[in-house]
Each structure stands twice: as structure tokens, then as C-alpha cells.
Amino acid sequence: MESLTVNTFVKDINKSIEFYKQIGFETIMTVPEEGDFVWVMLSNGGVTIMLQTMDSLGEELPDIDRNRLGGSLLFYIKLKQIRDFFESIKDKVEVVKGLEKTFYGATEFTIKDIDGYYLTFAEDEA
Numbered sequence: 001m002e003s004l005t006v007n008t009f010v011k012d013i014n015k016s017i018e019f020y021k022q023i024g025f026e027t028i029m030t031v032p033e034e035g036d037f038v039w040v041m042l043s044n045g046g047v048t049i050m051l052q053t054m055d056s057l058g059e060e061l062p063d064i065d066r067n068r069l070g071g072s073l074l075f076y077i078k079l080k081q082i083r084d085f086f087e088s089i090k091d092k093v094e095v096v097k098g099l100e101k102t103f104y105g106a107t108e109f110t111i112k113d114i115d116g117y118y119l120t121f122a123e124d125e126a
Contacts, residue, residue, distance in 0.1 A: 005041075007050040009057070009069060010115045013037050016051050019114050023089045025049065031056075047077055070116020082107050082123035101125075 010016040017027065017040055025042040032038075038056035042049050054066050079085060086099055086109050096118065097110040108122040 005048045005050055006073075006075060007052055008073070008115065008117055009054050009064065009066075010051050011054075011069065012114075013040060013051055013053050015114055017042070019093070020049065020051075022092050023111075024085075045079070049075075070113070070118070074110075074118040074120055076120050076122060078122050078124075080123060082109070082121060082125070085121065 014037070017037075020042050021027075023044075025044040025047075027040060028043045028048070029041040030037045030039065037053075039050065039052045042051070057064065057066075083099065089111070093111045093113075095109065096112050097108075097120075099107060099109045101107050105124060106122045107125045108120055110118055110120040112118055
């Protein structure tokens with residue numbers, strides 16, 4: 001195995017793109033290149049996320065629940081300077097769990113995106 005990139009299904013791809021841009025992600029690729037997007041790849045450092053509309057899926061994967069998004073999935077993202085990052089986004093997003101030091105030594109916080117997916121950011125502070 002070489003890498004893992006998450007592909008999440010979203011209700012409104014344009015609103016989801018804006019959400020991820022406000023926490024530092026940049027658009028890398030879209031389908032189509034212009035117009036009404038059905039898929040987008042976003043990146044921030046070594047983290048890549050793909051967003052896709054349910055309509056674009058068609059009937060290719062019928063077991064994917066088209067009525068419920070988020071909730072059962074948490075992205076665990078490691079980064080440097082977590083306190084500065086937290087300060088830069090805390091007023092722009094829904095913070096579910098504020099900055100805290102865990103029993104295993106990481107400093108973490110968790111936000112929820114507009115489709116109900118949870119993102120925990122973590123740093124192993126000295």
C-alpha cells in the first residue's frame with residue numbers, strides 16, 4: 001500500500017469546497033474542470049480529501065447510504081502548530097471538542113464539517 005485518500009459524499013459540493021478552503025485546503029482537481037462540479041480533490045500539506053456528489057455515483061455502488069452522511073466517520077489529521085491553527089479557524093467552523101491534552105500525550109481538537117463528518121486535528125507537542 002502507498003497511500004489513503006478519503007472520498008466523502010456531500011450534499012452541496014460548492015458549500016463543502018468553501019468549508020474546506022476556509023480551513024486551509026486548496027482545490028487540486030475538479031470534474032468537470034469548469035461548471036457544475038460532481039467531484040473535487042482538495043489538499044493541505046500531506047492531507048488530501050476528495051468530495052463527490054451522490055448524483056455522480058449513479059447506481060454503481062448501491063449499498064452506499066444516500067440518505068445519511070457523516071456521523072460514522074472521523075478523520076484524524078496530524079499537523080504542526082496546532083494552537084495557531086485552532087485560533088485561525090475556531091470562529092469559522094463548528095468546534096465539537098476544544099483543545100485538550102489527551103492521556104496519550106497528543107494535543108487535539110475536533111470540528112464537524114457541513115456534511116456531518118468529524119475532523120480531529122492532533123499534534124504531539126513536546
